[in-house]
Amino acid sequence: MNQSLKNPQMKKTLIRITLWMLLATVAGCILFVGLSKLQAAQMMRQNIAMAGRMSTEDDAQNIAKLFTDPISEQDYEAGKALLSPYGVNVEMDPSLYQPYQSLLMQQLIGFCFLMLVLWGIVMLCCLRGMHGIFSQIRSLSSRVRQAADGNPKMLPAINEGDMQSLENSINLLVERSGFGMESLQADKMFLKNLLSDISHQLKTPLAALQLYSDLMLDHPDMEPAQREEFLQQSSQQLARIDWLIQGMLKMARLESGSILMQRKPTSLSSVALSAMSPFQAMADLKKVSLVSQIPDAISLNIDAEWTAEALGNLIKNALEHSHQGGHIRLTAKDTAMTVQLSVIDDGEGMESTELPYIFERFYRKQSQVKSSSVGIGLSLAKAILAENDADIYVKSAPGHGSEFVITFLKKSF
CATH class of the missing domain: 3.30.565.10 (Histidine kinase-like ATPase, C-terminal domain)
Incomplete structure (x- = not known):
């Protein structure tokens, strides 16, 4: 987990989540304040209507019905006429209304606490989920490095999804790189053996040619018959070299696939x-x-x-x-x-x-x-x-x- 927390992508993701949660909290608080003003106006209207009914009714039962019955316009107008001289109306500043202030504070504290708990849950889920993803990515990276170092290994099965697709792609890459490295090693060995064989095969005819030419140069008065024999031997060695070179060129063309058989x-x-x-x-x-x-x-x-x-x-x-x-x-x-x-x-x-x-x-x-x-x-x-x-x-x-x-x-x- 500590290694995942040090990951730059993990840090960026957690910072983004925190910023989004802060923005959501601020937006929620603004929304709560707006809604609470509507609640304050409704509470004030209820209280004004209650004052109006109490001024016109002596029956306690009728007054109690105001807590359950809809507000009547008659009660509201009576209360408004009674309280307006004292500056009490639905347009008054909600901050002057103590019940509103207490309710708003409770709602804001509850909302912020809820957002804090939600932020903690989201962060924990993200940490666990991203830790698993980054662990798999580190494992994939390790396998790719092993393949690059010449030790290709197939990856174990992972759950289905994008990681499975990535795993399959890396397995395909590892498999092909393994084949490529094997082919490269085989080509290097083939070239090494080929050069060694050609060198060995050319050594004898070239040495013979060198010997015949040196003998003829060192003995300008050599008998014509012997000189002709040396020339014939040189011609045979040249024919042998030509056969070797032509044969190797044909083999190379065949093995490279550059020859298309005209059947x-x-x-x-x-x-x-x-x-x-x-x-x-x-x-x-x-x-x-x-x-x-x-x-x-x-x-x-x-x-x-x-x-x-x-x-x-x-x-x-x-x-x-x-x-x-x-x-x-x-x-x-x-x-x-x-x-x-x-x-x-x-x-x-x-x-x-x-x-x-x-x-x-x-x-x-x-x-x-x-x-x-x-x-x-x-x-x-x-x-x-x-x-x-x-x-x-x-x-x-x-x-x-x-x-x-x-x-x-x-x-x-």
Whole structure:
């Protein structure tokens, strides 16, 4: 209660109530004085009429009736004629009439006492009510400060009304701020990990480029064949850096929602051929058979360009893990609920312990993945397919190759 009394709003409210009560008391006193003058005139008229009847009547019973019967004009005129010579009439100053003064004083004292009691009751009710309101406000303020300090907590239920509405609004604010802070922390952690991963991924190709350039500068008389080999190695490292940067830009655009998939009915076979085309030369160099066995009749409502990008990443991954003379097949199965697209290779395969991590960004097996790999292709493929309402998983075993299965739900077509 003491804390509430120190509240400036509480003080202002109590002062306003006191001023209004004082104004009401003054107005009531003025009204009482005005009404008492009318009462004094009525009492004087009654007394004048009584004096008039007493001057004309000897019968005590008739005189007593004047206390209960209405005043007659005859009695009043008789009394007026009797008392006027002495200055007694209804227009005389009420202050000269002692019964009036006594009655007025009693009424004013009673009215002021009543107003004082009423003021006390009003002040007590206001103190109790406002103390409860300010206590709730302090509690709400404390919860808001906790939310601002990173410790959001939902508020307990309060009685219905405006405070309930305020509580609901603050709960909504706390909930959203909590989500916002969690999202901010996640974004900060994501950015930290991303910068760390990019730094790590760029370190190797940049170091190789620096080494090749230093060797060629330090040995201007280097054999042309060796210089050409260094230039080819530098070109490969530059291609690796370009792949990393392009992949990260695509991932950033996908995660920010700035890419709008242009979906339309598309032949799955044509998308597969478009994805295979850039890797046909690489497959020929490794003597790997790269074929599509997807029926022409299968059509999906997808973004053809981005889906081809995702398939291309899966094909590139399969080529990197295939041996000389290996086989890579693209197949599709049309079921009642789904269309399943598979990229199958007979390469080196993977351990079961690796399968949960292969779609993570920059994940790769250092012992088996070629140095040109940056470990972003599968993560990018999964993100693209998710934007096309498709899911992907892998089946693999060491020495038996891998099968990446993409599942499109027909209800999303």
